[in-house]
Amino acid sequence: MKASLVISGLVAVLVGFGGSVAVVIAAAGSLGATEAQMASWITVLCISMAMGSLLLSWRSKMPVVLAWSTPGAALIAASTGIDMAQAVGAFLVAGALIALTGLIRPLGAAMARIPTALATALLAGVLFNFVVGAVVDSVAFVALGLPMAVTFLLVRLWSAAWAVIASICLGVGIVLSLGMHEPLPALALAAPVLIMPVFDAGVALGLALPLYVVTIASQNLPGVAVLRADGYAPPVPTILTVTGVLSLLSAPFGGHTTSLAAITAAICTGPDAHPDPGERWKAGLVYGAGYAGLALIGASVVVIAASLPPELITILAGLALIGPFMGALRAAFGGGGDGFPPALTFAVTASGVSIWSIGAPFWGLAIGLVAMALSGLQKAGRRA
Numbered sequence: 001m002k003a004s005l006v007i008s009g010l011v012a013v014l015v016g017f018g019g020s021v022a023v024v025i026a027a028a029g030s031l032g033a034t035e036a037q038m039a040s041w042i043t044v045l046c047i048s049m050a051m052g053s054l055l056l057s058w059r060s061k062m063p064v065v066l067a068w069s070t071p072g073a074a075l076i077a078a079s080t081g082i083d084m085a086q087a088v089g090a091f092l093v094a095g096a097l098i099a100l101t102g103l104i105r106p107l108g109a110a111m112a113r114i115p116t117a118l119a120t121a122l123l124a125g126v127l128f129n130f131v132v133g134a135v136v137d138s139v140a141f142v143a144l145g146l147p148m149a150v151t152f153l154l155v156r157l158w159s160a161a162w163a164v165i166a167s168i169c170l171g172v173g174i175v176l177s178l179g180m181h182e183p184l185p186a187l188a189l190a191a192p193v194l195i196m197p198v199f200d201a202g203v204a205l206g207l208a209l210p211l212y213v214v215t216i217a218s219q220n221l222p223g224v225a226v227l228r229a230d231g232y233a234p235p236v237p238t239i240l241t242v243t244g245v246l247s248l249l250s251a252p253f254g255g256h257t258t259s260l261a262a263i264t265a266a267i268c269t270g271p272d273a274h275p276d277p278g279e280r281w282k283a284g285l286v287y288g289a290g291y292a293g294l295a296l297i298g299a300s301v302v303v304i305a306a307s308l309p310p311e312l313i314t315i316l317a318g319l320a321l322i323g324p325f326m327g328a329l330r331a332a333f334g335g336g337g338d339g340f341p342p343a344l345t346f347a348v349t350a351s352g353v354s355i356w357s358i359g360a361p362f363w364g365l366a367i368g369l370v371a372m373a374l375s376g377l378q379k380a381g382r383r384a
Contacts, residue, residue, distance in 0.1 A: 001282055001286075002274055002279070002282075004272065004273055004274055005273055005274055005279070005280070005282045005283045005286060006283075006286050008267050008268050008272065008273035008274075008283045008286070009268060009273075009282075009283040009284070009285070009286025009287040009289075009290060010286060010287075010290050011267055012065060012261070012264045012265070012267040012268050012283075012287050012290075013287055013290035013291060013294065014165070016067055016261060016264040017046075017291075017294055018164065018165050018168055020068070020070040020073070020320050021042070021301060022168075022313050022316035022317045022320060023070055023073045023074055023077065023130075023317045023320060023321065024041065024042060024045070024068060024070075024073045025038060025042075025301075025313055026073070026077040026130075026313055026314070026317050027073040027074070027076035027077040027256070028041050028254070029077075029310075029313075030076065030077045030078075030079065030080075031076065031079075031082060031083060031084045031087050032083055032084060033084050033254065036191070036193050037084055037193050037195065037254050038254075039190055039191070039193075039301075040190070040191070040192045040193040040195075040253045040254045040255075041253070041254035041255055041256075042190075042301060043190035043191075043192055043253075043295050044192055044250040044253040044254065044255040044295075045068045045250060045255040045256075045258065046291045046292070046294045046295035047250070047291075047292070047295045048066070048246040048247070048249065048250045048255060048258045049065075049066045049067060049068065049258060049288070049291045050288045050289070050290075050291040050292040050295065051246065051288070052066040052242055052243060052246050052258060052288075053065045053066050053284050053285075053287050053288035053291065054284070054285060054288035054289070055242065056238075056239060056242060056284070057281045057282075057283075057284025057285055057287075057288065058281070058284075058285065060234065060235060060238075060281070061278065061281045062227065062232045062234060062280075062281050062284070063227075063232075063265070063268040063269045063273065063280045063281050063283050063284040063287075064227070064234060064239065064260070064281075064284055065260075065261045065264070065265050065268055065283075065284050065287045065288075066243060066246075066258055066259065066260060066261060067219065067258075067259060067260070067261035067262070067264060067265075068255075068256065068257070068258060068259070069211070069214070069215040069218075069219050069256060069257040069258070069259045070219075070320075070321070070324065071123050071126065071127070071214040071215070071218040071219065071324060072094075072211045072214055072215050072219075072256050072257050072259075073256060074126050074127055074130055074317075074321060074324075075126045075207070075210055075211055075214055075361060076207070076211070076256060077130070077317075078126050078129055078130075078352065078360075078361075079206070079207055080352065080354065081354065082203055082207060083198075084195055084254065085195060085196060085197060085198040086197075086198045086200050086203045087203075087207065087256075088195045088196075088197040088198070088251055088252060088254065089197035089198050089199040089200060089203065089204070089208075090200075090203050090204060090207040090208035090211065091197075091208075091211075091247065091250075091251035091255065091256050091257065092197055092199075092248060092251045092252070093199075093204050093208035093209075093212075094208045094209075094211040094212045094215065094247065094256070094257055095244050095245075095246075095247030095248040095250075095251055095257060096244065096248060097208070097209075097212040097244070098212060098215065098216065098220075098240055098243055098244035098247055098257065098259075099240070099241050099243075099244025099245050099247075099248065100244070101216065101240050101244070102236070102237045102238065102239070102240030102241030102242075102243075102244060103237070103241055105237075114213065114217070114365075115341075115368075115369075115372060116217065116331060116335075117331070117332050117333075117335060117337060117341065117342040118332075118341060118342055118345050118365060118368040118369065118372065119213055119214070119217035119218070119365075120217065120218070120327075120328045120329075120331035120332040120342070121328070121332035121333075121341075121342035121343070121345040121346040121349070121364070121368065122210065122213065122214065122345050122346075122349050122361055122364050122365050122368075123214050123217070123218050123324070123328040124325060124328035124329050124332055124346050124349075124350075125345065125346045125347070125348070125349025125350040125360070125361070125364055126210075126214070126349060126350075126361060127321045127324060127325040127328060128325065128346075128350040129350065129352070130314075130317050130318045130321045130325075131318050131321060131322055131325050132318075133314045133317075133318055134314060134315045134316075134317065134318020134319055134322075135318070137311040137314045137315050137318075138315055140311070141309075141311050141315075143174070143178065144171060144174055144175065144180070144309075144311065144312065144315070145311075145315055147170055147174060148167045148170055148171045148174075148315055148316075148319065149167075149319075151163075151166050151167050151170050152164070152166070152167045152319050155167075160323050163319075164316075164319055164320045167315075167316065167319050168316055171312050171315065171316060172308070172312070175308055175309060175312055180308075180309050180312075190295060190296060190297065190300075192253040193253060193254065194252055194253060195252060195253065195254055196252075197251070197252065205362045206354070206360075206361065206362045207361075209362060210361035210362055210365065211256065211257060212257075213365065214361075215257045215259050216259075218262075218324070218328070219259035219260055219261075219262055220239070220240065220243070220259050220260045222260075222262035223259065223260025223261055223262045223265055224236055224239075224260065226262060226265045226266050226269055227265070227269060230266075230269040230270055230277065231277055232269070232277070239260060243257075243258050243259050243260065246258045268280060268283040268284060268287060332345075332346065338372075338375055340371060340375070341368045341369075341371040341372040341375065342368060344364070344367045344368050344371050345364040345365060345367065345368030346364070347364075348360055348363050348364035348367055348368075349361050349363075349364030349365075350364075
């Protein structure tokens with residue numbers, strides 16, 4: 001196997017895992033997960049991504065690499081009043097919806113009709129509080145936040161993905177050198193923990209449905225676009241079905257949704273991986289093997305993170321999500337259409353309001369759809 005294939009696959013693993021693991025930890029923490037449940041969450045997602053990437057890349061002979069849904073993790077972390085059992089119920093519902101989208105053509109068509117401006121405005125509203133949280137904690141803890149922010153800005157001139165990795169390394173180094181951490185515990189092997197789900201209608205509408213929407217709109221669709229941009233014709237229904245089934249299998253152990261990788265996928269799909277497009281699928285095998293290795297250290301990642309100050313996790317999560325936040329804003333408001341419906345979706349989602357135990361993302365999407373429908377009726381009336 002060409003060395004560039006191995007390097008591309010491993011770099012994609014490093015960037016994808018290191019650049020967003022803080023968001024997943026924040027999501028688990030917001031649900032009150034124990035350390036064992038957090039470790040289980042990360043472990044089963046790594047196993048799911050490894051299995052799916054190996055299977056889909058081998059069967060399709062394309063570099064089809066999977067990732068956890070980072071926007072989905074951000075959505076979970078922004079939720080309130082939900083515990084792990086209820087979240088697992090929502091994860092199962094979201095996984096089933098993703099699988100059905102691949103299996104049932106009308107459902108896929110219905111999902112495709114959700115306006116991109118509203119789906120991305122919903123995502124921007126979810127990510128907003130993470131970015132703001134990073135600013136607030138950076139100001140409150142200048143000795144930690146300022147060097148991380150400066151490093152991020154400078155390295156980002158060269159590479160946005162590596163800017164997050166550099167900030168992680170510097171932040172951890174500062175925390176260790178200044179003694180801003182609890183005693184570091186012994187490392188441990190991962191052990192999945194079964195969590196019995198609780199199904200709640202309010203959580204299904206307030207978390208499961210938005211999780212499904214942002215995973216499809218912000219991960220799977222861009223992931224398909226990356227593959228197509230490099231000349232591939234990915235089997236979209238098969239990919240959705242496989243990722244949905246993998247999400248269903250990982251949900252009882254705490255994992256949220258598995259999806260196509262988007263930004264990190266480009267590391268494996270382009271000519272830098274291999275000049276011959278027909279050979280690049282092997283980078284997907286390396287990628288899958290890399291995540292299989294990471295599955296063994298999921299518990300260690302969590303126990304180390306638990307000993308670090310929570311402000312470090314907040315700053316890292318905010319820095320990691322600045323890029324997706326910019327992209328979501330650009331897609332929501334940069335199309336030249338009516339900006340009022342996406343503005344409503346963004347504002348309501350960012351507010352974090354909960355009505356009838358249904359979270360803000362659902363209400364943000366709902367009010368945006370209503371506003372867009374009323375605008376369409378008004379335009380139709382003018383033409384009549």
